[in-house]
Amino acid sequence: MSLSINAEQLCKRYKLGLTHDGSIRELANRFFARFANPRHRKVAQLGEDQRRKCGDHFWALNDVSFQVGEGEVVGIIGKNGAGKSTLLKLLSRITSPTSGRAEIYGRVASLLEVGTGFHPELTGRENIFLNGTILGMTRAEIRHQLTEIVAFAGIEKFIDTPVKRYSSGMKVRLGFAVAAHLNPEILIIDEVLAVGDVEFQKRCLGKMRHVAESGKTVLFVSHNLTSIRNLTTRCIVLSKGRVAFDGNTNEALQVYVQENLQTNDETDSVEHASRSFPGLSRDLEFVRLQLGGLHDRDTLQVGRDFQLNTTIRANELTSHFLLGLTVYAQDNTPIGSTFTEKLTPPKIGSSHEYHFQSKFDLAPGRYHCAISITDANSEGQRIYDSVAGVLPFSVELSASDIRGWNAGWGAIRLPELQRSATANSFQMSPLAGPLPSTRHTPRPQTSVFES
Incomplete structure (x- = not known):
């Protein structure tokens, strides 16, 4: 098979902090310090610490x-800061590698930021020609596809109106419409399918699926695992700047999800775990989360009760609260959700243990959870604390039990959690979870760039 991209030992190093701060004397002192103290010039190798930094x-x-x-369609996934966008910038020749080299065979088009180059004073029609030229299209190509671009964006009525009068959604749709009609041999896409409304996103996915099936080489970066699964058969997982996995998409998604799970110590403490959303007040916060009734610590047999034990601490005076729980499959597909009824918070400065149980008819497989503490009177608008990727567990059949929900049957409605006998009894309200050909083209001249 002919190659479109060949990357060899690519490295990219950035300088931390400001490059020209302080007085001339301070700059001179730092300059001479590099020669006087060799350790000052040391550069950390990846893995020396989690932040990958040392010195400057x-x-x-x-x-x-x-x-x-x-003709391959390859997905690239990883946590924020894993190096995905940096890699695409290197392959797009926006920036150069510190070391290593990459060989690109063919014409490259990059969709790294939708709508780059739009001018607010120009009309939508004029911006199509401007943006298309920036992305590498000729004027003849733009003119030939103008009608299709306008129809795809759905702004025929406003095409001769200045872009400054467009809504943000209209600008994004127009920008993607231009980019979606590029005709390169290699297409590099970075998180552009999360634009517009649901209808437009479906249209975008259909267009990308058509591009993928047309024999073009595609590199696709996204946090939308469903899109990755639908559009790619091979996936590269980046972790802390290195390739953690390169292979089958389904296996890659398992590696990615497993990396994002919160790992608990022996006390199951989540007090210092990363939170799902920024800006949480944590007036009420999780201190400990634990699953009970498990076999071999993380295995739940089909037909056995799902038991949740949690310790919650009150840092401020609050009213009644709810706990919301969502169960996810291993590939991060939501299976179902449920809520408790109103719970009484602990006294300020103290903690309290809460115990719940229910019966979830889950198919054999790997699962994990997300759980939140919500103000009972805010209709879900005020969240005190929330953690995701926690409470990983497996479901398996016992030797004498072949019951269970087949994963191919789709998502399920989880039954309500019930207070354990060891605590005061109350009932909980359920909430249904969300449902969950290659053609040969002439090989253009090879372009090579290296450090």
């Missing part, structure tokens, strides 16, 4: 190597 430098990518064949 940071490794965004370190020793990344892979090959992409002609």
Whole structure:
């Protein structure tokens, strides 16, 4: 199979902090300090610490190597800060690698930021020609596809109106419509399918699926695991600037989800775990989360009760609260959700243990949870604390039990949680969870860039 991309030991290092701060004397002192103290010049290798920094430098990518064949559609996933966007910028030649090299065979088009180059004073029609030119299209190509671009964006009525009068959604749709009609041999896409409303996103996915099936080479970065699964058969997982996995998409998604799960210590403490949303007040906060009734610590047999034990601490005076629980499959597909009824918070400065149980008819497989503490009187608008990727567990059949929900039957409605006999009895209200050909083209001249 012919190659479209060949990356060899790509590395990218950035300087931390300001490059020209302080007085001339301070700059001179730092300059001479580099020669007087060799340790001052040390650059951290990836893995020395979690933040990948030492001294004044940071490794965004370190020793990344892979090959992409002609006509392949490859997904790239990883946590924020894993190096995905940096890698795409290197391959798009927006920036140069610190070391290593990449060989690109063919015409490259990059969709790294939708709507780049739009001028607010120009009309939508004029911005199509401007934006298309920036993305590498010729005027003849733009003129030939103008009608299709306008129809795809759904702004025929406003095409001769200045863009400054467009809504933010209209601008994004127009920007993607232009980018979606590029005709390169290699297409590099970075998180552009999360634009517009639901209808437009479906249209975008259909267009990208058509591009993928047309024999073009596609690199696709997204946090939308469903899109990754639908559009790609191979996936590269980046972790802390390195390639953690390169292979089958389903296996890659399992590696990615497993990496994002919160790992608990022996006390199951989540007090210092990362939170799902920024700006949480944590007037009420989780101190400990634990699943009970398990076999071998993390295995729940089909037909057994799902038991949740949690310790919650009150840091401020609050009213009654609810707990919301969502169960996810291993690939991060939501299976179902449920809520408790109103609970009484602990006294300020104290903690209290809460115990719940229910019966979830889950198919055999791997699962994890997200759980939140919500003000009971805010209709879900005020969240005190929330953690995701916690409480990983497996469901398996016992030797004498073949019951269970087959994963192919779709999502389920989870029954309500009930207070354990060891605590005061009360009932909980349920909430249904969300449902959950290659053509040969001439090989253009090879372009090579390296450090």
